[in-house]
Amino acid sequence: MPRVSIEVDGVKYDDDVEPRLLLAHYLRDRLGKVGTPIGCDTSNCGACTVLLDGMSVKSCSVLAVQADGQDVTTIEGLGDGQGLHPLQRAFHQEHALQCGYCTPGMIMAALDLLRENPDPSDEEVREGLEGNLCRCTGYQNIVRAVRRAAGDLSPKPAQQEATR
Amino acid sequence: MIPGSFDYVRPSSLDEAVSALRDAGDEGKVIAGGQSLLPLLRLRLAFPEVLIDVASVPELHGVRDEGSSLLVGAMTTHYDVLRDPLIREHAPLVAAATSTVADPAVRHRGTFGGSLAHADPAGDLPAVVLAMDGVFVTSSREIPAAEFFADYLTSTLEPDEVLVGVRLPKAFAGWGFHYEKFHRTAQAWAIVGVACLVDRSGGEVAGARIGLTNMGSTPVRASAVEAAVRGGAADREAFRAAAASAAEGTSPPSDLHGSSDYRRHLATVLTARALSAAAGV
Ligand SMILES: Cc1cc2nc3c(=O)[nH]c(=O)nc-3n(C[C@H](O)[C@H](O)[C@H](O)COP(=O)(O)OP(=O)(O)OC[C@H]3O[C@@H](n4cnc5c(N)ncnc54)[C@H](O)[C@@H]3O)c2cc1C
Ligand code: FES
Ligand code: FES
Numbered sequence: 001m002p003r004v005s006i007e008v009d010g011v012k013y014d015d016d017v018e019p020r021l022l023l024a025h026y027l028r029d030r031l032g033k034v035g036t037p038i039g040c041d042t043s044n045c046g047a048c049t050v051l052l053d054g055m056s057v058k059s060c061s062v063l064a065v066q067a068d069g070q071d072v073t074t075i076e077g078l079g080d081g082q083g084l085h086p087l088q089r090a091f092h093q094e095h096a097l098q099c100g101y102c103t104p105g106m107i108m109a110a111l112d113l114l115r116e117n118p119d120p121s122d123e124e125v126r127e128g129l130e131g132n133l134c135r136c137t138g139y140q141n142i143v144r145a146v147r148r149a150a151g152d153l154s155p156k157p158a159q160q161e162a163t164r
Numbered sequence: 165m166i167p168g169s170f171d172y173v174r175p176s177s178l179d180e181a182v183s184a185l186r187d188a189g190d191e192g193k194v195i196a197g198g199q200s201l202l203p204l205l206r207l208r209l210a211f212p213e214v215l216i217d218v219a220s221v222p223e224l225h226g227v228r229d230e231g232s233s234l235l236v237g238a239m240t241t242h243y244d245v246l247r248d249p250l251i252r253e254h255a256p257l258v259a260a261a262t263s264t265v266a267d268p269a270v271r272h273r274g275t276f277g278g279s280l281a282h283a284d285p286a287g288d289l290p291a292v293v294l295a296m297d298g299v300f301v302t303s304s305r306e307i308p309a310a311e312f313f314a315d316y317l318t319s320t321l322e323p324d325e326v327l328v329g330v331r332l333p334k335a336f337a338g339w340g341f342h343y344e345k346f347h348r349t350a351q352a353w354a355i356v357g358v359a360c361l362v363d364r365s366g367g368e369v370a371g372a373r374i375g376l377t378n379m380g381s382t383p384v385r386a387s388a389v390e391a392a393v394r395g396g397a398a399d400r401e402a403f404r405a406a407a408a409s410a411a412e413g414t415s416p417p418s419d420l421h422g423s424s425d426y427r428r429h430l431a432t433v434l435t436a437r438a439l440s441a442a443a444g445v
Contacts, residue, residue, distance in 0.1 A: 056268055127350075131270060
């Protein structure tokens with residue numbers, strides 16, 4: 001069995017894995033990181049989205065062996081256990097979830113979007129999240145939440161003023 | 165679902181990759197980004213015994229300027245294609261079509277070479293490379309685009325052949341370009357797509373290239389339309405008239421997204437739109 005060394009949410013893991021083990025199953029079944037759900041068999045829904053070396057991927061469509069030597073960030077790596085990450089807080093405040101099944105993937109995809117584009121328009125948020133399906137919300141509040149988080153994450157003009 | 169079991173090797177040179185494929189005989193399969201292959205494995209529609217991961221083969225990486233052409237490495241991800249300055253400058257049609265492929269997460273992993281080797285007639289890039297007369301550079305030979313796509317999900321690559329990259333001529337660098345993709349939902353495969361290049365000299369069309377997505381078991385050139393617009397006026401009326409023959413010689417599939425007749429109709433409408441957009445009229 002191949003041996004992999006993968007850093008997940010800041011902790012390094014060394015494990016023997018079957019080549020057919022999907023990264024999503026490695027995270028959930030081996031590491032107990034069940035914050036990342038699996039929603040489909042066709043790579044369509046995006047529920048399983050995590051960051052691999054900082055970029056969004058669908059963890060059901062990556063083999064654990066392919067992630068050897070790389071860094072994974074899951075939804076569980078965002079908050080510090082006390083406070084919420086600005087994206088998590090914005091999803092809560094804007095009521096951007098109902099059943100919550102799509103939420104971890106939505107937030108990880110949104111994090112990737114904001115890395116590339118810190119101040120996206122509604123249209124850009126929709127494009128950035130086009131690989132993530134939600135069966136409950138109708139997306140309106142998700143778009144609102146991502147834009148609110150963008151505002152919370154970027155330094156305010158007043159703060160910029162203060163640090164000058 | 166969980167895929168059936170297989171062995172996994174990750175060669176670090178092209179020679180090693182080819183010998184791993186030879187050793188595996190008919191049971192080996194190359195994996196690049198895995199964005200087409202892993203869903204097939206999960207649905208248990210494919211049962212390879214050995215996966216040969218070409219991600220660490222250096223020969224497959226990067227976009228190189230070869231003077232009169234570009235060599236786009238097979239492992240170049242869709243994400244990298246969209247950011248590559250050489251592709252933007254010399255083959256902007258490739259970037260335009262790539263921006264319509266899948267979604268950001270799939271584009272981070274899916275590769276240029278993988279989406280061509282997969283030979284899905286609904287894929288967006290095969291029609292583009294066909295329209296540009298690209299050349300497929302493999303571990304053992306060079307294959308012109310017109311001879312690469314054999315059938316539905318079937319290329320002319322041999323079981324022990326690795327796609328190294330695709331050579332794209334720079335000849336179309338100054339041409340107008342457009343990829344017109346018709347699909348029903350935000351992120352979806354083309355019901356029909358049209359890859360179009362137009363060389364305008366003043367009010368006339370000096371030349372045009374048109375590749376059609378999902379109009380048969382392989383991508384096809386709309387040769388009748390190319391001939392009809394050549395030397396004619398670069399205006400919408402002329403493009404509409406010429407595009408009437410876009411479906412000539414095609415045999416599009418019927419499926420739950422649309423009937424064969426519907427696709428023929430779409431091809432004429434979308435080809436006219438693509439010509440106008442590419443010519444800027
Ligand atoms: C949700 C979703 C939506 C998608 N939407 C679109 C879309 O709208 N348009 C579109 O065009 N595509 C779409 N795709 C497919 C996507 O473009 C894939 O990236 C692409 O089809 C395959 O590239 P890959 O690198 O992932 O190849 P893989 O899945 O790794 O391989 C695909 C096939 O090519 C072979 N192969 C790969 N590389 C080589 C090589 N170097 N030499 C020889 N053989 C090789 C493999 O053996 C396999 O048979 C979508 C995929 C998903 C999951
Ligand atoms: S579970 Fe990964 S995309 Fe649906
Ligand atoms: S909140 Fe239920 S799927 Fe999105």
